[in-house]
Amino acid sequence: MEIFLATLPQLIVLGISLGAIYALIALGFVVIYSVSNVINLAQGEFLMLGALIFVAVVDLVAQPIGAGLAVFLGLLVSFIATGAIGGLAYTLAFRPAIDRRASVQTLIIISMGVSIVLRAFGNLMWGVDPTSTPAFLPGRTLKNMGLENVTGDSLRLGGVIVQTQSFWIVIALILTVLGLYFFFNRTMTGRALRACAMNPDSARLMGVPLSRMSLIAFMLSAGIAALAGAIIAPMQPVLYTMGLGLGLRGFVSAIMGGIANPVGAIWGGLLLGIVEAVIGGLPQMDVPLLGKVNPASLREAIAFVILLAVLVIRRLRGASGLGGKRFGL
Amino acid sequence: MRFRSFIPVLVVGFVLALVPSLSESKQLLGTFIFAGVYAIAVIGLALFSGYAGQPSMGQAGFCAIGAYASAIVATKFNLSPWVGLLAAGAMSGLVGWLIGSLILRLSGHYLAIGTLGFGIIVAALLKQWEWTGLSSGMRNVPRFEFFGDALKSEAGYYYLVLVILLLVIVLALNLVRSRPGRALRALHESEIGAEMLGVDTATAKLRVFVLSAVLGGIAGSLYAHYVGSITPDTFEFTISVEMLVMAVIGGVSSVWGAALGTAFIWGLSQAIKALPDVLNSIVKIPSITQFELMIFGTILILVMIFMPEGLLPTFTRRKRSG
Numbered sequence: 001m002e003i004f005l006a007t008l009p010q011l012i013v014l015g016i017s018l019g020a021i022y023a024l025i026a027l028g029f030v031v032i033y034s035v036s037n038v039i040n041l042a043q044g045e046f047l048m049l050g051a052l053i054f055v056a057v058v059d060l061v062a063q064p065i066g067a068g069l070a071v072f073l074g075l076l077v078s079f080i081a082t083g084a085i086g087g088l089a090y091t092l093a094f095r096p097a098i099d100r101r102a103s104v105q106t107l108i109i110i111s112m113g114v115s116i117v118l119r120a121f122g123n124l125m126w127g128v129d130p131t132s133t134p135a136f137l138p139g140r141t142l143k144n145m146g147l148e149n150v151t152g153d154s155l156r157l158g159g160v161i162v163q164t165q166s167f168w169i170v171i172a173l174i175l176t177v178l179g180l181y182f183f184f185n186r187t188m189t190g191r192a193l194r195a196c197a198m199n200p201d202s203a204r205l206m207g208v209p210l211s212r213m214s215l216i217a218f219m220l221s222a223g224i225a226a227l228a229g230a231i232i233a234p235m236q237p238v239l240y241t242m243g244l245g246l247g248l249r250g251f252v253s254a255i256m257g258g259i260a261n262p263v264g265a266i267w268g269g270l271l272l273g274i275v276e277a278v279i280g281g282l283p284q285m286d287v288p289l290l291g292k293v294n295p296a297s298l299r300e301a302i303a304f305v306i307l308l309a310v311l312v313i314r315r316l317r318g319a320s321g322l323g324g325k326r327f328g329l
Numbered sequence: 330m331r332f333r334s335f336i337p338v339l340v341v342g343f344v345l346a347l348v349p350s351l352s353e354s355k356q357l358l359g360t361f362i363f364a365g366v367y368a369i370a371v372i373g374l375a376l377f378s379g380y381a382g383q384p385s386m387g388q389a390g391f392c393a394i395g396a397y398a399s400a401i402v403a404t405k406f407n408l409s410p411w412v413g414l415l416a417a418g419a420m421s422g423l424v425g426w427l428i429g430s431l432i433l434r435l436s437g438h439y440l441a442i443g444t445l446g447f448g449i450i451v452a453a454l455l456k457q458w459e460w461t462g463l464s465s466g467m468r469n470v471p472r473f474e475f476f477g478d479a480l481k482s483e484a485g486y487y488y489l490v491l492v493i494l495l496l497v498i499v500l501a502l503n504l505v506r507s508r509p510g511r512a513l514r515a516l517h518e519s520e521i522g523a524e525m526l527g528v529d530t531a532t533a534k535l536r537v538f539v540l541s542a543v544l545g546g547i548a549g550s551l552y553a554h555y556v557g558s559i560t561p562d563t564f565e566f567t568i569s570v571e572m573l574v575m576a577v578i579g580g581v582s583s584v585w586g587a588a589l590g591t592a593f594i595w596g597l598s599q600a601i602k603a604l605p606d607v608l609n610s611i612v613k614i615p616s617i618t619q620f621e622l623m624i625f626g627t628i629l630i631l632v633m634i635f636m637p638e639g640l641l642p643t644f645t646r647r648k649r650s651g
Contacts, residue, residue: 116626301453
């Protein structure tokens with residue numbers, strides 16, 4: 001137990017970087033849901049495609065233009081290409097159903113269909129072997145810059161070891177949030193999107209084209225998910241199956257925050273990340289009935305138990321999410 | 330139950346009973362047995378999802394509980410598999426009742442994610458349970474015994490599944506037309522409206538949730554005793570999704586729709602499996618299973634766009650208007 005307490009700060013740091021990824025995915029859920037009332041379970045597949053496209057671009061151009069520029073180009077291409085795929089998914093699969101006044105349940109099933117197709121596409125395009133990509137800021141570069149406490153691609157800060165990629169994850173989350181804030185509050189399109197989220201009927205009466213706004217929401221969300229995928233690509237095997245688990249966690253985070261609430265989604269993501277990391281660090285224990293249990297392998301289950309508890313307690317207290325209910329960053 | 334609504338059950342039962350005499354292919358019968366087992370779980374799911382009006386994304390969790398309960402009774406306690414089948418129904422019903430009293434307080438998307446969470450928790454816990462073989466699961470689950478070795482043959486097992494499936498259909502049709510069934514339908518239209526008319530909506534929902542859990546458990550047990558080995562991965566999240574797809578494609582608010590949806594999806598995946606042999610001779614396909622999945626996903630999307638109520642309601646309405 002002492003070992004566990006000693007590693008706690010380390011686990012929390014790890015949790016924040018995991019949680020920032022979940023938060024990014026959750027934001028995608030919130031944007032789509034707020035504007036078009038679709039729970040898009042294919043969000044994880046957008047992340048997967050984003051990661052695979054990013055790796056492909058970096059592999060292709062790292063030699064001729066250098067690693068730094070390759071990362072930048074990879075992020076850009078991944079954002080745009082996946083955004084386009086998101087737009088395509090909306091136009092081909094969701095829009096025809098929405099135009100026919102499909103129910104929430106029907107739309108969820110359609111999003112499952114979309115994720116089946118996208119996953120198969122990812123497999124056909126990139127095969128079954130996991131690929132990987134170097135960290136954005138390799139430990140080597142830091143060492144060359146004269147930093148002492150570098151091991152591999154990690155930095156030692158105080159007693160805590162932080163992967164350099166974790167910084168990029170947190171930076172990506174902050175930039176995305178700032179970008180979304182600017183977009184939703186300062187641009188005409190962003191305001192129109194918010195109008196659709198608040199009251200679709202009045203928005204339409206004011207001349208806001210609802211289906212074009214939904215299209216933008218899908219493209220934007222797919223793009224954000226792609227960024228999340230590109231940013232974690234150096235930290236885990238990149239493969240067509242990677243979207244399922246991450247998408248599910250993003251979904252859980254969004255629900256914890258109250259599906260239409262972006263601020264709640266960010267808190268939900270961070271909370272889930274920290275809880276998962278901390279549980280993963282617990283020592284092996286004896287549980288009656290189950291026998292010896294390694295909490296790390298029960299992470300997922302425990303996260304869901306917590307989720308259920310949050311949902312039920314909140315329901316009993318009559319609240320809707322971790323934060324308020326209104327949409328807007 | 331009126332005799333008229335009994336006729337389709339008899340007809341379907343009669344036609345399906347002919348299958349073993351048409352072909353003795355073990356593979357074909359196996360396919361039909363799996364479809365029947367699925368159908369039982371899917372009808373259970375449809376009873377709940379069709380009435381609560383919300384997708385249940387954790388039906389495979391109940392199948393897992395049934396399968397494991399059955400396997401434990403038969404292999405660890407050396408009791409008759411029939412006791413296992415009863416234990417499967419009882420255990421999944423009990424868990425359904427416990428879980429239901431908790432998560433049925435939720436509604437809308439929250440209920441859907443609650444059921445999803447349940448399925449994932451069950452699979453994760455089973456992977457950690459040393460007594461039941463962790464991730465490698467349980468093996469050597471015996472077949473049912475009935476007049477000696479009657480159920481040890483494929484055909485014998487086929488008839489067992491068929492009889493249970495028909496009983497389940499009759500039970501479900503009866504429920505739909507009974508007083509509690511009407512209460513549930515009222516609940517589906519408007520929960521507040523139903524409450525105003527004196528329906529105890531919370532109890533009604535819990536009862537149908539437990540029933541759907543029991544059917545899932547029975548399906549799990551039938552699966553375990555047929556295949557003989559089970560692992561936690563047999564009942565993973567994607568199976569729950571597949572079951573929901575079957576229920577929704579057939580028409581989630583009808584018993585026959587659920588059965589039809591199961592048959593449709595099952596037939597479709599068999600047909601797509603056969604397709605690449607034909608296609609492969611024309612164009613070279615790199616990965617056959619992924620190609621299957623792509624077609625599967627596309628058909629799913631198309632059906633949901635053009636027949637959102639599912640196949641059965643769409644066709645029956647056309648017949649009536651035409």
